[in-house]
Amino acid sequence: MTRHALITGASRGIGAAIARGLADDGWRLTLTGREAPTVLAAELDAFAVAMDQAEPDSVAAAFAAARAAQGPLTALVNNAGAVETAPFARTTPELWQRMLAVNLTGPYLCCQAALADIRASGASGQGGRIVNIASTAALKGYAYVSAYVAAKHGVLGLTRALALELARDGATVNAVCPGYTETDIVRDGIAKVVAKTGRSEAEARAGFTQGNPQGRLVQPDEVAAAVRWLCSAGAGAVNGQAIAVCGGETM
Incomplete structure (x- = not known):
């Protein structure tokens, strides 16, 4: 069975660790970033494509290229994100929109672009997985990053709503929340x-x-380990969950 996962923000850090982990598990990969992560793709025999996940046309083009190169998607890992700090009084509308665009609108656009494939994969018994890399900021508040916190809370809400919609299709949608x-x-x-x-x-x-x-x-490989498990057959009954990888910070 060929399993194809698309990972956003795969150039470095958590995204690169997820890519290496899924490659070790035998997944066929598409790796995206604002610049195509060609070096890592060459290392993992993966397909690399540039994508601005806040731009609908860029997302549509990247997903079309991924399907053409690697076949239908079995899994989507929404990892790309960014954070800017500012006291709330100095959180401008522009900063607010930037944080929502990359951290919430981006995963929304990618989920929509992957939806038909994920549904079909779930219905066929291959699984169908969406894993959203949120943050402990999806589970609690942090001062001076209000826009980021709001966006990550939105990612968790999206995760739970979509998990309910796709459950009957045999697909799962979960969030991993690193500290x-x-x-x-x-x-x-x-x-x-x-x-x-x-x-x-x-x-x-x-x-x-x-x-x-x-x-x-937390180490990137520790976050990747949670993603690898959620993408596995053994996690088929885990749906709509927020798995904190943070050493107990949210207790």
């Missing part, structure tokens, strides 16, 4: 804290890990 993870976004955040406050890197890192009872950053 602070060892990625470029977090490393950039640590660097900004160092630059603004004069703290040491260790002190700045401690600020990012203090909410995790394990006292550490």
Whole structure:
């Protein structure tokens, strides 16, 4: 059985870890990014395509290219996202729209583009999987990232609504909610804290890990492991769930 997964934001970090994990599990892959992740695609014998997930025409073109190259989709992993920080009083309409566009409208557009394939895959008994990479920001509030938090709460709502719609088709829709993870976004955040406050890197890192009872950053492979399981046959009865990968931060 040929299984084809499309992973958004696959160039690095969590997306790249998911791609490597699913490749190890025998999946045929399409990898997307604002620039086509050709280096990783060559490593994994995958198909790479550039896509701006906030633009409907770009999404439609990328999904058409993915089907032409790799066949119908069996799974969609909505991983791409971005975060901008600002106190709510300085959260401009432009910042708000940017955060909604990439973090919520993007997954919506990709789910719609994949919908027919996922339904058909579920009905055929092959599974049919959508996994949305949300965040612990889908489960709780964080100061100074109100637009991001609102968008990620929206992703979780989309996940639950779509899970109900696709359940009869044999497909599942779930969310994985990582805490602070060892990625470029977090490393950039640590660097900004160092630059603004004069703290040491260790002190700045401690600020990012203090909410995790394990006292550490989550590793991308740990997030990927949850995605791999949700895409497996063994997770067929898991639907509409928000799986937190955060060391217990949301308890």
